[in-house]
Amino acid sequence: MGTTARTADGHVAPGAAPDGRTVLGAPRPPVDRPRCVAALGSAVEVHRVLVVDAPAGFGKTTLVTQWSSARGGPVVRVSLDAFHDDPVRLLRTLAGAVARAYPDTGGTGAVRSAGAGPGAQLDAVAELLGSLPAGTPVVLDDVHHVTSAAGRDALTAVLGARGPRFVLLGRAVRGLALGPGRVEGDVGDLGPATLALTPQETGDLVRAWGPGPDAAAVQDLWRVTLGWPVAVRAALRAGLLHRGRPQRALRPEDVPLTDYVREEVLGTLPPALADFVRRACVAQVVDPVLAEALVPGGAQLLDECVARGFVVRTPALAEAPAEPVWHAVLAAHVRVLVARTRPGTTRAVHRVVARHLASSDPASAIVHAVEGRAPDVAAQVLAGQWPELLVRDQLGAAQRLCAALAGSGADAPGPSPATAVVRALRSGGPAGAVDPVAAVVVAALMPAGGAAAGPATGPRDPLHAPPPADEATATVVHLLAGRAALNAPDAPPAGVPGERPGPPRPPDRAVAARLADAADVAAARGWPALALACRAEHALACARAARLDEARAGAAAVLADAARSGPTGAPLVTAAHLAAGLVAYWRDDLAAARRHLGAALDAGGARPELAVRAAAVLVTVCLAEGDPAGAARALARLDAAGAARGVEALGVSRAYLAALRQDAQGRTRDALALVDTSDPAFTSPLGACWRSDLHRRVGDRGAALGALRERGSVEGCHDVERVTFRAAHALLRRDPASAHRALEAALDAAAAQGVLRPLRERAAALRPLLVEHLGWGSAHEPLVTRLLVAQQDAPVPRPSAWALTDRELQVLTCMPSRMTVQEIAASLFVSANTVKTHVRSIYRKLGVDSRREAVRTAVRRGLL
Structure with a gap:
């Protein structure tokens, strides 16, 4: 399980290294690893050359020893050192x-008699290996x-010998021309992921070495070490596994391995x-780009670190x-070693990383600048990236770090937008x-003499005032003023159930335009x-302005980009989720x-x-789905x-939503009792139409x-409100022609x-009119058919209807229209x-001969 010292003649000698290096020898007694032994055995059977490549301390030598013992039979085993760069010595x-494993071969004598040249000795070794029993390890x-180069060339030539199976152990097996063999399946690999x-x-290993700790301590140890045996x-x-009741979780630096890392890894x-x-x-x-910035050729060196197993991925226990x-x-x-021996390197690295991260992760960049004692870098990042830090909710912390680095606990000297914003946020809204x-923030950023953005004048003024000259300031102002305008108390109705809007008026086009420009x-x-x-x-x-296709596409793109950006993007896209939810509901x-x-x-x-708006719409969705618990x-x-x-x-009326619940439970009069016309939600276009429906259902036309009539005209209003208003009007018209015209306008x-959604909510009441509308003539017959087919609250049919199947009833629903057979089919x-x-089948069951x-x-039987 650890690094093992070897003698000059190639024999394995566990324990302390003779040169004084820190070596953690194999434990006594050794711990069996049947999974790894089986993996090694299977790989040797499949591949002629197997490379077991892992950093120090992964127990490669111990594993091969266990496998050799379990296998039985002779194994030719050589332990190499730096002197084997000489190909003659290697051969x-x-x-x-070979001679030790198979004394009858006379291997040593044959090589010595071959001459002093490496070519002749290589031929002799190849002949010697070819004489071994097939499959000899x-x-x-x-x-x-x-x-x-000479040593590697000799070793590459040895691996070409046919007959034996070669197992190469090392911390970085390179330069042996094994690539083609990997492609053909002749060469296999066993690495840290397996070892x-x-x-x-x-847990088994820990219990074999001493008193077993509890399962939580073992899991904590594995989380930190990722199963690195020496660690x-x-x-x-x-004694880290027997800490009693630790006050904190185990940390990587708690494992006493600094000298081992210095000698056996870095050394x-x-x-x-x-x-x-x-x-x-x-x-x-x-x-890789940052690695290249650290040192020339850093990307290639990073790739080498990945190959050596220094860089790992989250283990399989992770969810993703x-x-x-x-x-x-x-x-x-x-x-620890760098901080102790090369403090200048630490500061230099942090400065490089700070500059590299300035645009992608400015908060981390400032932290690195602080670690690197680089106040100029920190100030540059803050000045250039304060808008990004603001929307990420990191501006205050970043500004404090910069001020502390400058040697003061107060705001950094000199006026700046970042300082003004931080001071404004501290004062509260x-x-x-x-x-x-x-x-x-808008009030703090607007230039002197410009339009104010306080609550007295309303949040729309900054959208129409001349923008600040500074591009960063203007972009932030347009974002924040735009989002405030969308949810302001006087924002026009936008088809959001339960919202308490202002008076109806056309949407302010400047809001969407400024937001698009800011993006x-x-x-x-x-x-x-x-x-x-x-x-x-x-x-x-766009959703509030009834530009539904644009809202849906924009929200989908935003959510896709946020998913790729990871957790930092999630809090920024609440508005996109609300937009997508509103469009889907409508x-x-x-x-x-x-x-x-x-x-x-x-x-x-x-x-x-x-x-609160998302919750209000979700209430109506749950009620529409018949989910009172939801x-x-x-x-x-x-x-x-x-x-x-x-x-x-x-901006949301809870009383309105409570009245909706009463209505959904069939308590129409109780719902009417909750109506409060002083509440804007009840007098909004949606609220007025819903109240009209309540009065209609109790018979008060x-x-x-x-x-x-309270709402007057809905021209210029949101599409949702116009559909709702006209559908409600159609239900109240006594004149058939007027009713059909109102329904067609709604369609x-x-x-x-x-x-x-407004039509589906009234589908039961509209059903007779919809059926007649197919015969009256409509430019939207497929939509009428869809509403009739999807309507779940149709009157209970007479017993004779049971003779018709569901699909026959759907076809029957289309028959009063002028639709052809092909159009009904579509x-x-x-x-x-x-x-x-x-x-x-319908003709036969109804006893008729024509459509x-x-x-x-x-109609007479109640089927339509």
Whole structure:
């Protein structure tokens, strides 16, 4: 399980190294590793040459010893050292190992008699190996010591011998021309992924060496060491597994392995690679571009570190694959060594990393600048990236780090937008503002004499005022002023159930335009999080302005980019989730609406004004799906999101949602009793239409018409409100022609962007009118058919209807229209022949001979 010293003649001698190096010898008693032994045996059977390549301390030698013992039979085994760079010495040592394993071959004498030249001796060794029994294992240990071209050429030639099976052990087996053999399957590899201990093996090994700790301690040890055997043994010897009740989890630097890493890892590497490892471990560098910035040729050196097993991936226990990282124990002790012996290197590395991360991760860049004692770099990053830090909610911490590095606990000297924003955020937002962060930051950034953005003048002024000259300031102002305008108390109605809007008016086009411009500027300036936030708000602005296709596409693109950017992108896209949820709800895709609205609630902790709207729409989705428990949960989340400042103050009416629940439970009069016309939610276009429906259902047509008259015209309103208003009007018209015209107007508005939900909500009441509408004539017959087929609350049919199948009833629903057989087939997604078969069956079951008679009979029997 550890590094093993060897004598000059190639014999294995476990224990302390004669040269005084720190060596952790194999434990007594040795611990069996049947999984690794089996993997080694299987690989030897499959491949003529097997490379067992892993860093020091992975128990390569011990593993081969166990395998040899379990296998039985002779094994030719050679332990190499730096002196075997001489090919003659290498070949003679190999011949001697053959002679020890097979005394009858006379191997040593044959090689000596072949002459002093390496060519003749190589021929003799090849002949000697060819004479061995087929499949004889030849183990060459510590192959990494052979570094000369002549030595590697000799070893490559030896591996060409047919008959034996070669097992090469080393810490970096390179330069042996094994690539073609790997392609053909002649050469195989066993690396750290196989040799590392599993959690179960870690526990078995620990228990074999002494009193067994509890399972949690073993799991903690494996988490830190990732099964590196030498690290597990060092932790056990240090008593780290028997700490009683530790106050914290085990850390990589707790494992006492610093001297081992210095001598057995760094001390055995080529100087250039060792220097790179020291620098890369300081900042956990795994990016090839950054590696190249650290040292010339750094990308190639990083690739070598990956090949040697210094850089690993999250083990299989993780839920998803992670980015490669340096082995935690190795990196921790390399950092200790660098800090102790090369403090200048540490500072230099941090400066390089700070400059490299300035655009992609400015907060980390400032941290590295602080570690590197580089106040100029920190100040440059803060000045250039403060908009990005602001939207990531990292500006305050970054500004404090810069101020501390400058030698002061106060704000950094000199006026700057970053300083103004941090001071404004410390003072808190104005009382009563729906979005206090936006209000206070915009007020701090607007130039003297420009339009104010405080609560007295409203948040839209900065969108129409001349923008600040500084591009960064202008971009931030447009983002925050735009998002504040979307959720302001006087924002126009936008089809959001339960929202408390201002008076109806056309949407402010400047909001979406400024947000789109801000997104473009942020992308061009290298502010990815700011660009993502602007695009998310732009998607919501499009949804509220009834640009549904643009909102849906924009939200989808934002969410895809946020998923690729990782956890940092999630809080920035709450608005995109809300936009996607609203569009899905309006288009009657309730499953997608529930998914996006739930995500908006999950990510909306810092944006309660969005979270309460998402919860309000989610309540209506759950009610539409017949899920009262889900509606109750959504209301609870609504209360939680509005706990600090109040749901109503954030722009949503809880009373309206409570009345909706009463209505969904069939308590129409109880719902009417909860109506409060002083609440803007009840007098909004959606609220007025819903009140009209309540009055209609209790038989009060006058009150129903009165509720609609309160709103007057809905021209210029959101598509959702126009469809809802016209559908409600159609239900109240006594004149058939007027009713059909109102219904056709509703269908016109619905078909334009697929706004189906208002019609689906009234499908039961509209059903008779929809059936007649097919005969009256409509430009939207497929949509009418879809509404009739999807309607779940149709009147209960008479017993004679049971003779018709579900598909026949759907075809019957289309028959009053002027649709041809082919058009009916297309609307139902079946073939024309299938429709003809259903029509003949309908005629037979109803006892009729024509389509007109079928419709009359169906109406008379209550089927239509």
